[in-house]
Amino acid sequence: MLTETMEEVSSSSRMATGLPVIHIGMATCGLASGARPLLEVLRKEVAKRNLDVKIVPTGCIGMCHNEPLVDVTIPGRYRVSYRNVKPNTLSQILDSHFQKNEFAKKYATCQIPVEGSVPYEGLIMMAEMPFFKGQVKIVSKRCGIIDPLSIEDYMGMDGYKALEKVMTKMTPDEVVQEVVKSGLRGRGGGGFPTGMKWSLTRKSPGTEKYVVCNADEGDPGAFMDRSVLEGDPHAVIEGMLIAAYAVGNAVKGYLYCRAEYPLAIKHLRKAISDAKARNFLGENILGTGMSFDIEIKEGAGAYVCGEETALLASIMGERGMPWPKPPFPAQKGVWGKPSVINNVETLANIGHIILGGGEWYASYGSEKTKGTKTFALTGSVKNSGLIEVPAGTPLREIIFSIGGGMVEKKIPFKAAQLGGPSGGCIPVDGLDTPVDFENVVAAGAIMGSGGIVIMDESACIVDTAKFFLKFTQDESCGECTPCRVGSKIMLDILTRITEGKGQEGDLDELVRLSMYVKSNSLCGLGGAAPNPVLSTIRYFREEYEAHIRDKRCPGTVCNELIKYVVIEEDCTTCGLCEPVCPTGSVTWEKGEVAHIDLTTCIRCKACVDACKFRAII
Amino acid sequence: MNETKPVEVDLDDIEEICEGFEKREGSAVQILQRIQEKYGFVPAEALELVGDVLGIPKSKMYGVLTFYSQFYQEPRGKFILRVCVGTACHVRGAGMLVDKVKEELHINPGENTEDMLFTLEPVACLGSCALAPMAMVSGTAYGKLSPDRMASLIKQLEVEEAAQEQEKETV
Ligand SMILES: Cc1cc2nc3c(=O)[nH]c(=O)nc-3n(C[C@H](O)[C@H](O)[C@H](O)COP(=O)(O)O)c2cc1C
Ligand code: SF4
Ligand code: SF4
Ligand code: SF4
Ligand code: FES
Numbered sequence: 001m002l003t004e005t006m007e008e009v010s011s012s013s014r015m016a017t018g019l020p021v022i023h024i025g026m027a028t029c030g031l032a033s034g035a036r037p038l039l040e041v042l043r044k045e046v047a048k049r050n051l052d053v054k055i056v057p058t059g060c061i062g063m064c065h066n067e068p069l070v071d072v073t074i075p076g077r078y079r080v081s082y083r084n085v086k087p088n089t090l091s092q093i094l095d096s097h098f099q100k101n102e103f104a105k106k107y108a109t110c111q112i113p114v115e116g117s118v119p120y121e122g123l124i125m126m127a128e129m130p131f132f133k134g135q136v137k138i139v140s141k142r143c144g145i146i147d148p149l150s151i152e153d154y155m156g157m158d159g160y161k162a163l164e165k166v167m168t169k170m171t172p173d174e175v176v177q178e179v180v181k182s183g184l185r186g187r188g189g190g191g192f193p194t195g196m197k198w199s200l201t202r203k204s205p206g207t208e209k210y211v212v213c214n215a216d217e218g219d220p221g222a223f224m225d226r227s228v229l230e231g232d233p234h235a236v237i238e239g240m241l242i243a244a245y246a247v248g249n250a251v252k253g254y255l256y257c258r259a260e261y262p263l264a265i266k267h268l269r270k271a272i273s274d275a276k277a278r279n280f281l282g283e284n285i286l287g288t289g290m291s292f293d294i295e296i297k298e299g300a301g302a303y304v305c306g307e308e309t310a311l312l313a314s315i316m317g318e319r320g321m322p323w324p325k326p327p328f329p330a331q332k333g334v335w336g337k338p339s340v341i342n343n344v345e346t347l348a349n350i351g352h353i354i355l356g357g358g359e360w361y362a363s364y365g366s367e368k369t370k371g372t373k374t375f376a377l378t379g380s381v382k383n384s385g386l387i388e389v390p391a392g393t394p395l396r397e398i399i400f401s402i403g404g405g406m407v408e409k410k411i412p413f414k415a416a417q418l419g420g421p422s423g424g425c426i427p428v429d430g431l432d433t434p435v436d437f438e439n440v441v442a443a444g445a446i447m448g449s450g451g452i453v454i455m456d457e458s459a460c461i462v463d464t465a466k467f468f469l470k471f472t473q474d475e476s477c478g479e480c481t482p483c484r485v486g487s488k489i490m491l492d493i494l495t496r497i498t499e500g501k502g503q504e505g506d507l508d509e510l511v512r513l514s515m516y517v518k519s520n521s522l523c524g525l526g527g528a529a530p531n532p533v534l535s536t537i538r539y540f541r542e543e544y545e546a547h548i549r550d551k552r553c554p555g556t557v558c559n560e561l562i563k564y565v566v567i568e569e570d571c572t573t574c575g576l577c578e579p580v581c582p583t584g585s586v587t588w589e590k591g592e593v594a595h596i597d598l599t600t601c602i603r604c605k606a607c608v609d610a611c612k613f614r615a616i617i
Numbered sequence: 618m619n620e621t622k623p624v625e626v627d628l629d630d631i632e633e634i635c636e637g638f639e640k641r642e643g644s645a646v647q648i649l650q651r652i653q654e655k656y657g658f659v660p661a662e663a664l665e666l667v668g669d670v671l672g673i674p675k676s677k678m679y680g681v682l683t684f685y686s687q688f689y690q691e692p693r694g695k696f697i698l699r700v701c702v703g704t705a706c707h708v709r710g711a712g713m714l715v716d717k718v719k720e721e722l723h724i725n726p727g728e729n730t731e732d733m734l735f736t737l738e739p740v741a742c743l744g745s746c747a748l749a750p751m752a753m754v755s756g757t758a759y760g761k762l763s764p765d766r767m768a769s770l771i772k773q774l775e776v777e778e779a780a781q782e783q784e785k786e787t788v
């Protein structure tokens with residue numbers, strides 16, 4: 001019965017309808033770049049030309065900085081991808097494909113292979129592009145390729161085959177063993193071996209167990225889970241189902257998603273209802289006797305709820321306060337029952353591991369971190385977006401080969417911030433660090449859930465440390481004093497330093513407080529809060545000292561430390577700077593060198609930008 | 618027109634909202650979310666009613682309400698300007714966007730404009746960091762913003778609102 005359902009779908013898959021297909025990126029980044037109005041234009045153009053085509057929305061392929069993205073697939077040919085598509089280029093793209101039977105050379109970015117079809121000549125393959133070359137796509141394989149709202153599309157790309165395999169051919173213990181073999185470690189940041197977690201939950205006695213998916217993705221600067229949830233929601237559901245089968249006696253799943261991801265929630269709801277309609281979810285799933293349902297819980301804006309025990313409290317409708325472990329969720333989780341809690345990316349990997357085998361998965365990655373990891377590459381890097389690379393890929397390759405280097409060519413790289421508020425900054429010297437759990441920790445940061453924010457020389461390290469501390473301080477749940485008060489005192493010191501009121505001894509005091517907060521906090525939020533401070537003091541001591549001793553901010557970020565002056569020798573007395581100043585701080589007379597009154601200057605930089613002779617610094 | 622009118626909270630409505638949830642005692646957060654969807658904030662009377670219906674003490678309900686930053690006890694503007702101040706946006710100039718809103722609308726983070734049209738709500742990451750700096754208004758995301766684009770977005774919303782008001786009047 002199970003196999004029948006699968007076959008019936010493959011043949012009716014939308015991908016095999018024989019019609020030309022136009023994919024348009026409609027994930028959050030696409031929408032933010034104007035995909036919706038573009039879709040309207042596309043519909044009109046298609047109608048105007050009387051074309052018989054399928055228009056299919058798709059998710060995140062990773063080139064978020066190049067949205068809106070549009071792909072055209074003519075039957076029998078490879079899929080051609082266009083980026084930064086504007087309404088007026090759209091019509092030329094359609095002309096090329098549907099009148100000249102060619103691709104639009106001027107705008108095409110690359111082509112994606114389609115099985116049994118012919119490639120175009122003179123167009124680079126997606127996998128050959130610098131951005132994709134070092135990447136290995138496993139968990140993000142379907143993102144940006146399929147229509148996330150179509151269960152048929154998902155099934156057309158091996159979807160629910162892993163579920164079929166475990167239910168018909170594997171015992172729960174074999175499933176756990178396969179995951180153990182894969183070496184998969186939690187992608188939510190902690191890196192706990194997933195197979196071991198499942199095994200513990202399986203052994204935990206109880207007739208009522210729960211599967212929880214952590215989709216809270218609270219780290220600012222991270223959107224890996226968002227991309228998977230929006231672009232391939234069924235993969236997460238299938239992962240939860242396999243977890244349910246493996247731990248045994250699982251009665252229900254909770255998917256806790258942050259409310260800032262409305263599109264992800266919408267896609268999940270549709271996916272759950274489609275999965276129910278096909279009896280992948282619900283009672284007596286596919287005649288196997290197993291029943292399992294998934295409920296979505298929306299977060300309500302509390303970062304600490306990403307911590308697993310706080311998340312469980314929040315699911316039960318309480319204040320999201322962490323509780324001391326033990327008991328671990330595997331023993332006592334939701335409603336006091338054994339629960340397995342995994343991150344979105346962890347769960348989305350499961351189907352691939354089951355189908356490809358644990359050994360295959362473990363053939364990727366480094367010695368202690370197996371498989372691939374997705375990263376959200378952002379900040380001052382040229383190609384910002386979502387990438388997936390084998391664990392252990394050097395940071396340099398991620399930033400300079402895949403990321404294409406700095407966005408402003410003239411401003412050099414300063415640091416990479418990894419691991420968000422629990423992580424740290426890696427400087428130029430650390431660029432050869434292999435990015436996996438162990439090596440990044442040795443370099444003073446953490447791999448975390450996968451946020452990599454690139455900073456160039458125009459960024460201020462002290463300001464960055466202050467930024468993260470302010471974040472954790474705001475988000476501290478207040479349960480333990482070291483976290484609540486210690487982080488506040490540290491923030492005050494950092495604020496003072498950025499205001500030019502730093503004193504000798506401040507750095508030692510920061511280190512001392514860091515150690516205290518680290519070792520006396522109950523949960524990982526407080527335990528890791530000082531990391532951004534410690535790692536920056538370790539690598540950028542001079543920059544702190546410039547702020548403290550010389551009252552200077554090398555990145556010119558800290559307002560109070562910026563003093564704009566006119567360099568007499570460079571000033572041509574042109575007067576361009578005078579009218580732009582909003583506070584009247586620039587005085588200038590014809591034939592005279594301009595002058596800036598620092599007591600009224602608000603450091604808006606308007607005069608600096610106005611001066612063509614770079615006479616104001 | 619948009620004065621803060623006292624909200625009428627109807628016990629039946631609250632009961633209806635509560636009924637939609639099976640494990641009701643564990644659903645306090647979700648019920649408050651639905652109430653906020655309905656009223657735009659969580660009125661004090663509503664909080665008490667939910668406590669009564671679920672049999673949860675008032676102090677505990679209040680604790681839940683204040684714990685989560687997305688619950689509001691006061692009415693808020695029609696357009697919530699959710700300006701991202703997450704890491705990626707921070708290093709790409711999010712601070713200037715917040716300053717621009719403050720300057721244009723004379724409100725601080727968390728405040729409403731007098732006409733209740735806008736609320737400024739800085740948030741830590743909207744998940745489209747590749748398009749930093751960004752903001753979200755009524756579920757629509759706007760990427761690669763500059764202070765000028767922020768200002769024109771505000772203008773645009775004001776104009777649309779005025780047009781709608783006029784339409785209402787002519788009907
Ligand atoms: C302060 C804090 C925030 C966290 N936020 C998240 C999060 O947003 N998403 C996530 O998956 N894990 C988060 N975690 C890690 C979880 O506690 C937990 O380890 C993880 O969900 C387990 O799943 P995994 O083993 O699949 O990674 C956070 C931990 C801490 C201490
Ligand atoms: S360490 Fe901080 S966030 Fe964690 S429980 Fe203690 S006070 Fe709360
Ligand atoms: S930075 Fe701005 S306020 Fe200061 S002098 Fe220049 S234009 Fe005037
Ligand atoms: S714009 Fe530059 S060159 Fe001209 S007066 Fe001002 S400082 Fe001098
Ligand atoms: S969200 Fe569109 S490519 Fe990433």
Ligand code: FES
Pocket residue numbers: 220221222701702703704705706707741742743744745746747749750751
């Ligand atoms: S940091 Fe602004 S969207 Fe992520």
